[in-house]
Amino acid sequence: MTKALDVKGLTTRFETRKGMVTAVNGVSFSVERGRIMGLVGESGSGKSVTGFSILGLIDEPGRITDGAVLVDGEDLRSLKPDALRKLRGSKVAMVFQDPMMTLNPVLRVGDQMAMAVRVHEKVSKNAAWEKARQALETVGIPAPAERLKAYPHQLSGGMRQRVAIATALLHRPAVIIADEPTTALDVSIQGQILAEVRRLADETGTAIVWVTHDLAVISSLADDICVMYAGRIVERGTAEAIISAPRHPYTVGLIGSVPSLHEPGTPLPQIPGSTPQLSNLPAGCPFRPRCPRASDICSSEPPSLETAGHFVSCHHPMEAS
Amino acid sequence: MSTPLLSVEGVHKRFTRKPGLVVQGIDRLTGRTSGYTVHALSDISLAVARGEVLGLVGESGCGKSTLGRIISGIYTPSDGEVSLDGKPVARDRGNNVDKLTTKVQMIHQDPFASLNPRMKVGETIAEGPRVHGFLKSGDARARVRALLEQVGLEGAYADRLPHQFSGGQRQRVAIARALAMEPELLVLDEAVASLDVSIQAQVLNLFMALRRELNLTAVFISHDLSVVRHVCDRVAIMYLGRIVELASAEALYAAPQHPYTKALFASIPTLGTGRAAFQPIKGEIPSPLNPPGGCAFHPRCPMAGPRCKVELPVLKPTLDNGSMVACHLNDGGTGAPEKAEAA
Numbered sequence: 001m002t003k004a005l006d007v008k009g010l011t012t013r014f015e016t017r018k019g020m021v022t023a024v025n026g027v028s029f030s031v032e033r034g035r036i037m038g039l040v041g042e043s044g045s046g047k048s049v050t051g052f053s054i055l056g057l058i059d060e061p062g063r064i065t066d067g068a069v070l071v072d073g074e075d076l077r078s079l080k081p082d083a084l085r086k087l088r089g090s091k092v093a094m095v096f097q098d099p100m101m102t103l104n105p106v107l108r109v110g111d112q113m114a115m116a117v118r119v120h121e122k123v124s125k126n127a128a129w130e131k132a133r134q135a136l137e138t139v140g141i142p143a144p145a146e147r148l149k150a151y152p153h154q155l156s157g158g159m160r161q162r163v164a165i166a167t168a169l170l171h172r173p174a175v176i177i178a179d180e181p182t183t184a185l186d187v188s189i190q191g192q193i194l195a196e197v198r199r200l201a202d203e204t205g206t207a208i209v210w211v212t213h214d215l216a217v218i219s220s221l222a223d224d225i226c227v228m229y230a231g232r233i234v235e236r237g238t239a240e241a242i243i244s245a246p247r248h249p250y251t252v253g254l255i256g257s258v259p260s261l262h263e264p265g266t267p268l269p270q271i272p273g274s275t276p277q278l279s280n281l282p283a284g285c286p287f288r289p290r291c292p293r294a295s296d297i298c299s300s301e302p303p304s305l306e307t308a309g310h311f312v313s314c315h316h317p318m319e320a321s
Numbered sequence: 322m323s324t325p326l327l328s329v330e331g332v333h334k335r336f337t338r339k340p341g342l343v344v345q346g347i348d349r350l351t352g353r354t355s356g357y358t359v360h361a362l363s364d365i366s367l368a369v370a371r372g373e374v375l376g377l378v379g380e381s382g383c384g385k386s387t388l389g390r391i392i393s394g395i396y397t398p399s400d401g402e403v404s405l406d407g408k409p410v411a412r413d414r415g416n417n418v419d420k421l422t423t424k425v426q427m428i429h430q431d432p433f434a435s436l437n438p439r440m441k442v443g444e445t446i447a448e449g450p451r452v453h454g455f456l457k458s459g460d461a462r463a464r465v466r467a468l469l470e471q472v473g474l475e476g477a478y479a480d481r482l483p484h485q486f487s488g489g490q491r492q493r494v495a496i497a498r499a500l501a502m503e504p505e506l507l508v509l510d511e512a513v514a515s516l517d518v519s520i521q522a523q524v525l526n527l528f529m530a531l532r533r534e535l536n537l538t539a540v541f542i543s544h545d546l547s548v549v550r551h552v553c554d555r556v557a558i559m560y561l562g563r564i565v566e567l568a569s570a571e572a573l574y575a576a577p578q579h580p581y582t583k584a585l586f587a588s589i590p591t592l593g594t595g596r597a598a599f600q601p602i603k604g605e606i607p608s609p610l611n612p613p614g615g616c617a618f619h620p621r622c623p624m625a626g627p628r629c630k631v632e633l634p635v636l637k638p639t640l641d642n643g644s645m646v647a648c649h650l651n652d653g654g655t656g657a658p659e660k661a662e663a664a
Contacts, residue, residue: 042517042518042519042520043488043517156605156606158605159605186380186381186544186606187380187544187546187585187588187589188380188584188585188588188601188602188606189380189601189605189606190588190590191587191588191589191590191601191602192588192601192602192603194590194601195601213517213518214590215518215592216547216589216590216591216592217590219590219591219592219593220590220591220593221590243592243593253519254518254519255592257518257519257521257522258518258547258592259522259525259547259548259550259551260547260550260551260591260592261592262551264550264551264552264570264571265529265551265552267526267529267530268522268525268526268551269522270519270522270523270526271519271522271523274487274488274489274490274520275487275517275519275520
């Protein structure tokens with residue numbers, strides 16, 4: 001299978017008053033066509049910055065300092081800004097968390113979608129509207145021709161997010177990066193979107209990177225999962241392996257703290273402490289101060305272990321099953 | 322049963338938007354009406370016994386937060402009555418309304434917005450009881466210290482400002498502030514929704530421990546069914562301003578009765594392996610400005626029949642497990658011709 005997206009050693013740093021902060025630290029993963037990769041982490045884990053870095057959407061004071069991002073074998077980081085802009089929206093597209101912020105409120109849906117078509121393709125306005133209509137149809141919007149004439153405020157949150165996904169799909173990109181796209185939506189609407197996204201990945205072969213903090217969502221949607229902590233990928237594997245046999249103590253703690261797995265009313269296993277400040281990380285394994293398995297050796301850089309495609313970065317991982 | 326601590330009876334809440342003066346004038350001349358009214362809550366009745374935790378669950382716009390605010394005395398109901406310990410609260414606008422509502426304390430969703438950023442957390446915690454005369458200034462430090470320790474923070478943190486705390490710690494401060502009033506009832510409005518999963522577990526554990534320790538009574542508002550199951554004794558499922566199902570957590574999660582509750586359960590992703598087959602609810606949540614007639618859920622309901630379009634179902638006990646359900650299926654059928662359950 002060809003890798004639609006191959007991220008190698010991606011590192012993004014931000015210059016702050018407290019010094020250099022490494023928000024994304026040597027992140028590597030790849031996604032094949034038609035697969036969904038879940039990028040899971042808590043706030044401050046660097047999952048969203050990873051998503052933005054893939055598209056080169058990092059502004060001052062941030063900078064991508066290292067690594068390669070290959071889309072269909074082409075390194076985005078070696079491209080000139082002009083060439084990169086041509087790829088964004090056509091080969092790699094992004095869906096953001098809040099569709100009210102990403103849609104232009106004073107343009108009709110059809111106008112802005114047609115604009116997105118015509119940036120990359122020399123077609124007539126009518127042809128662009130037709131393409132937009134088909135895209136809306138693909139994401140399951142009823143009466144798409146009428147919706148094209150609506151303004152964003154006339155659509156519900158779920159509809160707006162479908163429009164954003166349809167816009168991302170316009171050029172049949174190889175990769176879509178979706179940053180918490182259902183977090184702002186109600187559960188019944190989230191269920192609809194997840195079902196559509198799964199179908200779209202299977203049917204169009206688009207590879208999807210789904211950035212989220214919600215383990216339950218990702219366990220039922222993704223094929224593979226990367227767990228991020230303090231800017232690094234601490235564990236990576238198939239969704240099944242990560243959920244049923246996690247090896248990193250952080251993943252174990254994260255899964256253990258989900259209430260639905262426990263008898264109602266019983267104390268939940270909790271990870272002590274709080275998520276670390278990126279500007280003030282401990283040496284070695286960043287999870288060390290909160291880790292129940294930590295020992296002296298953990299103040300040195302954790303080794304990268306990989307067995308049968310299940311990657312973990314830890315001195316004391318759980319036994320591989 | 323003895324008097325419930327909280328009882329809500331037939332509460333309605335309408336928010337009316339009046340048009341501007343000019344439009345009012347035009348309306349008078351032309352005989353139109355340009356204002357509109359949102360029925361945020363319609364005919365809500367429930368009771369919470371002492372020591373019980375009631376969950377309020379629903380999607381956005383269902384009125385769960387409005388109900389929480391009415392219980393807290395922030396809003397007054399347009400109709401109906403809220404009583405605390407048998408005494409009416411909301412209608413009474415006299416002096417003793419303050420005394421009563423200090424017995425209900427609210428914990429809000431976002432601890433970044435609910436704490437005054439320029440006040441030391443110790444002052445924030447002591448402010449309520451000081452203003453209401455429960456606490457002399459001299460005793461404040463010791464009391465604040467004890468409260469901070471009760472919620473798992475260090476007593477010395479009293480002199481810190483909110484920005485020095487993480488989200489989970491701030492939510493602990495918010496809980497300490499609520500406990501400082503020695504409330505009889507806590508209203509938690511999505512109190513863990515903005516926290517990370519690992520931190521959410523810490524705050525839920527704290528809540529469950531405090532509940533045991535202090536025999537707390539609480540209304541727990543959340544959209545997260547797994548959290549609600551974990552901490553609540555009884556659960557009310559709301560849809561478009563009405564309670565559609567009210568049941569013990571055990572009965573509800575074992576066998577949801579209302580089609581909306583069933584659909585809600587089916588559309589929620591749960592932690593598990595393998596691709597789940599989602600069965601999402603069809604359609605959108607209708608606007609509360611213009612709710613559908615009859616049962617508000619009928620346009621999205623797979624079981625709806627002709628009766629559902631015209632007649633509003635009332636909340637009635639089901640025969641088997643004591644749950645209350647507002648659905649015609651539970652009350653003589655939907656009037657659908659293919660109705661087989663009568664046979």
